[in-house]
Amino acid sequence: MxxxxxxxxxxxxxxxxxxxxxxxxxxxxxxxxxxxxxxxxxxxxxxxxxxxxxxxxxxxxxTTNNLKRSDPNILTEAELKTLKNISNSISLDKGVSELLMVGIPSDHKNKNCNKNIEHIVNDLNIRNLFLNKYNFYRSKKDKDDTYFLSVKEFISYFHKMIRTETGKKMSPQNIPLVIACDFESPTFTSIPHKVNQSPSALTIACTQDSNLIRDIGNYNGYQLRSLGVDILLGPVLDASKPFQYMGKKNRTSLRNRSFAKSQETVYNIATHYVLGVKESGIKVIGKHFPSHGAVCVNSHSWCIPKYKGSIDNLKDEWSSFRGFNDYLDGVMTSHIGIECLLETNSKPVTLSNFFVSKILKSNDKNINLSESNIKFEGLGYENKVILTDDLSDMGSIRKYMHDENMSFGDIAIEAYKAGHDMLLYSHIETKNNPPRGKITVRGGGVPDSIKGFTLKDLEDVHKRLLEYVKKNEPEFRKRLLKILRFKAEIIKSRGGSIEDGKFLYPDINWVDSEFSKDSLPVNLKKKFNSPASLLDSVFIKSTLLINKKNNYVINELPKNTDILFCIYNDYIDEFKQSFSFFENADFLSIPITKSGNSWKELEKKFYDLYENKDIIVYTLKDDTDADFIERAISHFKKENNKLQNFILFIHAEPNILGPIVFNNSTIIGNFSFHEYSFKTDLKVLNGEITPSSKEKLTVGIGMGAEALLKPKGTDILPAEGFNPMEFPQSAKEKEFCKIIASQKEVIRxxxxxxxxxxxxxxxxxxxxxxxxxxxxxxxxxxxxxxxxxxxxxxxxxxxxxxxxxxxxxxxxxxxxxxxxxxxxxxxxxxxxxxxxxxxxxxxxxxxxxxx
Structure with a gap:
């Protein structure tokens, strides 16, 4: 029906x-x-x-769901039999390489013959690569066409080196090489230039348009597939809970990467997005099980983030993963500890057999935990690829290694024993790139002895895993078969096959030479004239009026109005061009990096100009901006009781706002630091579009009775093919649900x-x-x-x-x-x-x- x-x-x-x-x-x-x-x-x-x-x-x-649920029939019986023979015949040395997904080392020249890359692919036989943003360095001298061609050639090189059999140690089975990446938003992407970046998950959710959500998912997948990417590590299925942002030090856990506050809203919206991505032919890995929902600290920090909720609430946290086991191709786990369970109180979920093998992979409906009488139900991802979060560079796992005096090899074995099929090592430190260990680990407190993950460490991981799997080869062959099947589906989707005891690549270019930033897939050309019209639709529909204190259509104001524009570097010229008719307008450029002389200079100029301005327009990207505005409002309110009209445009999660800013500003947001989001800001100020109601916002600001803004959720139902699911958020709500349970079916x-x-x-x-x-x-x-x-x-x-x-x-x-x-x-x-x-x-x- x-x-x-x-x-x-x-x-x-x-x-x-x-x-x-x-x-x-x-x-x-x-x-x-x-x-x-x-x-x-x-x-x-x-x-x-x-x-x-x-x-x-x-x-x-x-829109009907023409997608087969990770269709098990995509491979014929003959192909499945061939895969089983391959998994049994491949040498242990080469088979262990299939357990590893490795980040491509930094190469600022995108040099195809990089010796480090050849060592990883040819000598270690690793066929699962991960793209990093720093793989696509771009200097100011690079021309657009030349640069984009180098990007295509760089990705294409990896596929060609396997297909043309130039490898030094090719296996007779011709095991495919696959490439994975992140592609969540301009601030969280593996490919930073010359593609249209995805709006953030929060932006996508706030459109409250299921067809548009599916379309943007389809377009994102199309771009990646056209560039030769096979696997998307996303979307984030964690719910963004308000207590993640209690206190200024803990406002950075999920940011705008989550679709919503409640698991139900996350699930309903994500179903449409995942279907869109899958229609493009890309493999989808959902993350981060069991969820960062009640976690205050970023897992990149030098500590092990702890889940502090109850066991009942914990079950609800991972409920958004439950309905996806027919559609996701895999799941990424997280490096968080669970305080309410001794099993993972002192170590990350990544290393927990209970969470990975029993809860995530098992179909068992009655799982017992020895330390309690509480029953758990398995999620049934046994036949999907289970991947760790990064084991090379994240502060949480590195701190656990340091505290327990463990090596990378030790951690690899523990993660494998927990039940993972693939282990992710995103960053490899080489002589040609800066040390990663101190760059991404946040919050300080990192001992000087901590070094980055090197090629030697990778070799040690491979060696230690090889020694371990020899002790239980049948289990290893079982996991290897799952990985090979995963890759076989990728090969078949590209037009290849599996026969004669090996993988046969299709006679095509893995990277579409005709693809450009202006390209659209055929199915979207019927709806949109260009990618620009698609992205415009997303940002216009997601632009919300969160709080109104004064008129925000400034082009209606007199020309002699005193206005101060504080706009980020890359977009300030467009604002100058649009509002140059104001005789008393000043423009301040906000630097991306909030430190050093440029940021101090901005602060000084802002305070010098503030008192003479009638209106201040400020674009916010992060909590540093929010704190700066809060200090300014508090200072001038205290000093002279004069408070100018603030018009704030939020290009991040609204949770960064405190009560002082919220109650004294006009706030408009579309929640992505994206070129099209700034274009939408201009349209709002010019009166070309009217922001939608804040009722469409899927996350809140603040918490409990004191919440500044509580989210309504969504009226979007799960996509066709997905079962509607119940997501009680607390014990009290569960009790209430029992009372009205008899009426729910009638209402539904x-x-x-x-x-x-x-x-x-x-x-x-x-x-x-x-x-x-x-x-x-x-x-x-x-x-x-x-x-x-x-x-x-x-x-x-x-x-x-x-x-x-x-x-x-x-x-x-x-x-x-x-x-x-x-x-x-x-x-x-x-x-x-x-x-x-x-x-x-x-x-x-x-x-x-x-x-």
């Missing part, structure tokens, strides 16, 4: 009203007017019937089948219009037959036949719709899945008759 999108109701209602009003013409006496009335009725019926048939039996059927049925009720109403109006018009039809027909001869008489007979046919179709449609809704109401105790399947089959038969 399909759902009824309420936005199309006015159009459908109009058709019904037209059909009903035409009956008025039937009661008039003039015969010519009766002919006109008949014609109008016929047109109305034709339009409604055509819409019914065209949309598959419903007024407006949402009512709303799920409102489309049938509306359509029955429309059909009924059309039916009685035709029935009452029938008595007048004989008189009209008689009059025409007496006064019009020849060909016209045949034409009238043809109209009579069409009229009767339409009446028959309406009757049949009405019978089927009444039958469907009656069964749903009466059959309360009937199996829902069986009932839905039966009615769908009835509908399909009827639609075929109409077609």
């Amino acid at each position: 399909t759902e009824f999108p309420i936005e199309n109701l006015p159009y459908i209602t109009t058709l019904g009203v037209i059909a009903f009003l035409t009956y008025i013409f039937f009661i008039i006496k003039d015969r010519i007017e009766k002919i006109i009335a008949f014609t109008f009725t016929l047109i109305s019926i034709t339009c409604c019937t055509f819409l019914f048939v065209k949309r598959g039996g419903n007024i407006n059927t949402p 049925r009512y709303f799920n089948n409102v489309s049938h009720l509306i359509f029955i109403l429309i059909l009924t109006v059309l039916f009685f219009t035709l029935l009452m018009g029938r008595r007048e039809f004989d008189n009209i027909n008689k009059y025409i037959m007496e006064n019009i001869q020849g060909k016209r008489s045949k034409f009238v007979s043809f109209l009579s036949l069409i009229f009767s046919l339409m009446l028959s179709i309406i009757i049949v449609a009405l019978v089927f719709e009444i039958l469907s809704i009656s069964i749903l109401i009466i059959g309360y105790d009937i199996d829902i899945e069986l009932l839905n399947s039966w009615i769908k089959n009835i509908d399909k038969i009827f639609y075929k008759i109409l077609n």
Whole structure:
């Protein structure tokens, strides 16, 4: 059964009203007017019937899910048998290499013959590579076309070195090389230049448009696949809880990477995004199980972030992963500890067999934990690839290594024993790139003895894993088969095959030489003229008015208005060009790095100019900006009780705002530091667009009764093919849910089948219009037959036949719709899945008759 999108109701209602009003013409006496009335009725019926048939039996059927659920039948029986033979015949040395996913070392010249890369791919036989932002260094001298060509050639090189068999130690099975990357937003991406960056997850969610969410997912996947990327490490399925931002030191855990505050909203929105990405042919790895929901500290910091919630709440935290096991190709785990369980209180989930093997992978519905009587239910990801978060560079895992006096090899074995299929080492420190260990580990306190992950460490990891898997080879072969199947699906999606005991690459270029920033996939060209129109739609729909203290359309103000614009470096020129007509406008450029002389100079100029300004427009990117504005408001409010009108544009998560800023500013946000988000800021200031209501915001600001802004959530339902799921957020809410549980099914049925009720109403109006018009039809027909001869008489007979046919179709449609809704109401105790399947089959038969 399909759902009824309420936005199309006015159009459908109009058709019904037209059909009903035409009956008025039937009661008039003039015969010519009766002919006109008949014609109008016929047109109305034709339009409604055509819409019914065209949309598959419903007024407006949402985009269907043509995707097979990580289809197990994508590989033939013969191919599966070949894969099993390959997994059993491949040497342990080369097989262990398949357990590793390694970041490509820094190479600022994108040099194809880099010896470090050749050592990883050829000598260590590692065929799973991860792209890093620093792999695509761009100098100011680089021209756009030349640079983009070098990007394509750099990625293409890895595929070519395998396909052309230039490797020094190629395996006879020709194991594929695959490339993975991050692609969440401009601030969290592996490919920083010459592609259209994805809006942040929060931006995508705030569109509250399921079709647009799916489209942007599809476009992101299309870009990556066109560049030769096979695997997307994302999206983030963690819920962004407000207590992640308590205190200024702990506001950076998830940022705008999460879709929403509640697991239910995350799940509903992510279903559409994941389907969009999957339609592009990209493999999708959801992250970060079991969720950073109640974690205050960033896992890049020099500490082990601890989940501090109860066990019941912990179960709810990972509930957003539950419905995806038919669609995700894998899951990434996280380096967090769980305080409420001794199993992972002192070590990260990454190293926990209980969480990885029993909870995440198992299908067991009754899992016991020895230390308690609490029952757990497995999520069933046994047949999907389970990947660690980065083991080379993240502060949490490095601190655990340091505290427990463990090596990278020790950690690798523990992660493998926990149940992981792949181990991720994102950053390799070489002579040509700066040390990574001190750069990404945040918060200070890092001992001087901590060094970066090197090629020698990688070799040691490989050696230690090889020694370990020899002790339990059957289990290793089982995991290897899963990885090979994962890769086989990638090869087949590209046009290759698996036969004759090896992988056969397709005779195509892995990287699309024609791809550019202006390219669109074929299926999106029907909706959008260009990627710009798609991104414009996303940012316009996600732009929200969070708080209004004054008028934000400044182009309506007098030219002598004193305005101070504080805009980030890359976008300030566009603001200068748009608002140069203000005679007393000043523009300050905000640096990306909030330290050093440039930031001090900005602060000084800001305070010097502040008192003489009527309005201050400020674009915020991070908590440093929020703290700066808070200090400024507090200072001037205290000093002279004069507070200028602040218009703030949030290009980050709104959680960075405190009460002082929130209560004293006009706040507008679209929550991404993106070129199109700044273009949208300009449109708002110029009055070209009006921000939507803050009701669309899916995260909150503050917490509890003192919350500055509580999220409403979303009205978006899960995508077709996904089961609706319940996500209680607390023990009290669970108790409340039990009380109303008996009514939930009735409510769900009512709303799920409102489309049938509306359509029955429309059909009924059309039916009685035709029935009452029938008595007048004989008189009209008689009059025409007496006064019009020849060909016209045949034409009238043809109209009579069409009229009767339409009446028959309406009757049949009405019978089927009444039958469907009656069964749903009466059959309360009937199996829902069986009932839905039966009615769908009835509908399909009827639609075929109409077609």
